[in-house]
Amino acid sequence: MDDSATHDNESGKPIGSRQGEAKGGGAASEVRETLSFLLKLALAVFIIRSFLISPFVIPSESMLPRLLVGDYIFITKWNYGYSKHSLPWSLPLIPGRIFAGTPARGDVVVFKAPPTNDQDWIKRVIGLPGDTVQMKNGQLFLNDKPVPKQRIADFIEPVSPNTHCEPAYQDTADDGSAICRYPQYRETLPNGKSYNVLDLGQTIADDTQVFKVPEGHVFLMGDNRDNSEDSRFPQMAGGGIGFVPIGNLEGKAVVNFWSTDGSASWVLPWTWFSAARWERIGEGF
Template sequence: MASKKSEGGVLDTLKTVVYALLLAGLIRTLFFQPFYIPSGSMKPTLLVGDFLFVNKFAYGYSAESCPLGLCPFDGRIWFTEPERGDIVVFAHPANGTDYIKRLIGLPGDTIQMQGGRLIINGEMLPLAPAETFEEIYEDQQATRPQCANGTVSLGAICQKEQFVETLPNGVEHMVLNIADRSSDNTPVYTVPEEHYFFMGDNRDNSIDSRFFNRMQISEFRTSLSGPPAFNGGGVGFVHRDLLIGKANLVVLSAAGTSLFKPWNWRLDRFFEWVE
């Protein structure tokens, strides 16, 4: 009798584990996907070591919304147009890697950078100085920050200029400036139908839609007023079917080299909404 009870208990436990895994898989497939920030391209909005949830039903569903692309349909269903200023996770057009950037350009927009200033549909966006962004120069996962105040030693203060940029729809967000770089001046980009233009808030440390990869050069050359900026990992224009979801909430955050060292946790960023 005891043996049957023991077998029943083990079977019940296995059932519970299986149901939990199926529920977790369903939630991840249809609703929320965890995402880890490995680079500094979205500073100061998102920091290296932030662990956040992505709302997968914000823009409807495509094959990229499902693990391993297993959704049984082509194109996108229940599509809702993203809004300018959204922070979006999408699949890289060339290699499928998940990227996270801010949505800057909508279909039909013209986008250009001149002297580090963003121009949308011929209008230069307002840019107001803000307090200098400071962080410790140290290992941040597999990277170290880039600094505007020259070469600094480990443990010293790394500074960047910080500004408030206002998008045409009134969305305000912080952007950083490190130095004058070639990406501060671009040709005019005309965003094709069903495509979007993304940029990182850390403008001088972001591979984004200002750069095209080899696959895109011939395809989108007619959408540019000049020669396209080339980078092997460039993002270029992103088709709507590649959108995965909208970043909603930072759940955990850790400085240093690992998320699993509690003494590095940034408790003030736990459960912080992403804007």
């Protein structure tokens, strides 16, 4: 029987063998295309998170009442310039600081916390280079002048897995649900920026020395004044942060894009919606 039908007349290779090569080449091409797509996607995410916008989740109560544990926010990355801390894992790809900008008093910022510079923290800018900052009997003084502080209605937070309400502040709402009730005040900085703070009573953080903010640094404080390790305390791993270099600032908080009370379970998808604090989504700064 003539076997010429099973061979390529020009190459002499079996036709079935060439078809196998085509299939193998197609599979390899698909793998290359997939890897190329994943590489491009990773690069796009890297650029967006480093230079445009990045998410951040609130891990502690140091910024109550503005931010609750379980809030997810977006920060914009271009406001204060770029340094290695703008990049994931603080990759040393940017020498020094470029396109430098100075924050405004009252900005809420995410930064690498001194002295280790390996954790992302969030606080409010209170003092700029050259400013003096002091706390006297719970009153904030900026450049020797008291920052207006007005008592307003108590801050009410429903008790949930994401709250850590001390017994002294536990209360019951009209509907019988458990709540935390905190004394709340309104502060207004010299530039007109107003925000709410909590003052839970007399603590060591209510009376401080006079701090002179050095050049290239900022003085940061948490809005939960009696429950915040911030610039009022000397730099210590896991403790105070002292003066924070402006180059450590990663970005400015701009909006809440999600918030959960901590009661959701990953294996129960419907709880993702019941745990959401819908009223907090979309809140700006």
